[in-house]
Amino acid sequence: MSDISASEYISRQNELEKEAKELMPWDPNKCTYELGPLRQSVFACRSHNNIGLCYSCSIQCHTKCDIVELFTKRYFTCDCGTDRDNQAPETGFRCRLRENREADVSSLSNKYGQNFQGLFCVCSKEYDPNSDATMVQCVLGTECDEDWYHDYCIGKQMPPLESFDAFICSKCAAKYDYYFKRILSHPLGEKIIAYTLAHEDSTAERGGHTSDTKTSCLKRSASQVDDVAVGEYSIFLKHGYSEKLKELKKSLDDNNDKLFLFLNDLVPFLVEDEPVYEPPEEGGDNEDDLISNILQNAMQREQAVAGISAFNALKVKLNDFLRPFAETGSVVKEEDIKSFFQKPKET
Ligand SMILES: [Zn+2]
Ligand SMILES: [Zn+2]
Ligand SMILES: [Zn+2]
Ligand SMILES: [Zn+2]
Ligand SMILES: [Zn+2]
DSSP: OOOBOHHHHHHHTHHHHHHHHHHSOBOTTOOSGGGOSEEEEEEEETTTTTEEEOHHHHHHTSTTSOEEEEEEEEEEOOOTTBTTOOOOOSSSOSBTTTTBSSOBOOOSSOOOOGGGGTEETTTTEEOOTTOOOOEEEBSSOTTTTSOEEEHHHHOTTOOOGGGOSEEEOHHHHHHTHHHHHHHHHSTTHHHHEEEEEEESOHHHHHTTOGGGOOEEEEEESSSOHHHHTSSOEEEEEOTTHHHHHHHHHHHOOOTTOHHHHIIIIIOHHHHSOOOOOOOOBOOSSOHHHHHHHHHHHHSOHHHHHHTHHHHHHHHHHHHHHHHHHHHHTOOBOHHHHHHHHHSOOOO
């Protein structure tokens, strides 16, 4: 590659741009704190009290931190720059994006399960990106804080992923056993619940030795409700379960019926799917895209995910480096880019 203009460079980077957007589809410039509790992507910061950060703050504010991606949590408010966030501000701003100088009040409704320490499942292990185990999140989540579970910890007989839409862990199923029994015995029950998976030896699970837990009794639909009553069980919901739960709810004439109140007040999100908050998308072509593209080129995909904060720190520097080229309209040489990346990075 010989010397090229910045615009030529951009056009050569179209493919990479697409990839970069898949990786970081949103413009990370708005903190969600002011929007209050939301179902959103949450990132735990293990460097600062295991607090939870919104997507943008995980990239922009806690740049040097040990961040764990938790995927979506319901009803969560960003902790960045609040009294829960003990990060010492370098810029004078508690949250770089909200630019607050005093700590904001943290949300009282945030719940912090073990995921915020980077631990998942009944086995309380860290996420292993090299494992080929599938992890599923508990859609109910009130007892487990929307924890994620390894397929092998759920049970050897876990049904194939494509055969169900959502999973409810045995902790949450046990807590609301009464309601699930009623749903199971309802005429609509078999359109809502695909399987229940009973744990033969549930004491092993309580002791934390779930890999030894023998699971069996995978039931297609729910005719033998009584069998399910013995021991713990997890639940697999069918595709379209929300619609059917809505129907079931409507069929309950008595609005003081406990099942009605359960569906209406405790788990409305099972009946009416709550969309995940999506930050505004990245704007069209701008200088930033060029920088993202170059960075994307320079970093391995996996590294970009793991080192998203490093990515941002580097981006700020590269921005400074490229500004004179953009301002004078002069060409960016490949050597320039190379020399930038070969410079020892201070952060
Ligand atoms: Zn935030
Ligand atoms: Zn942090
Ligand atoms: Zn922030
Ligand atoms: Zn596990
Ligand atoms: Zn659960």
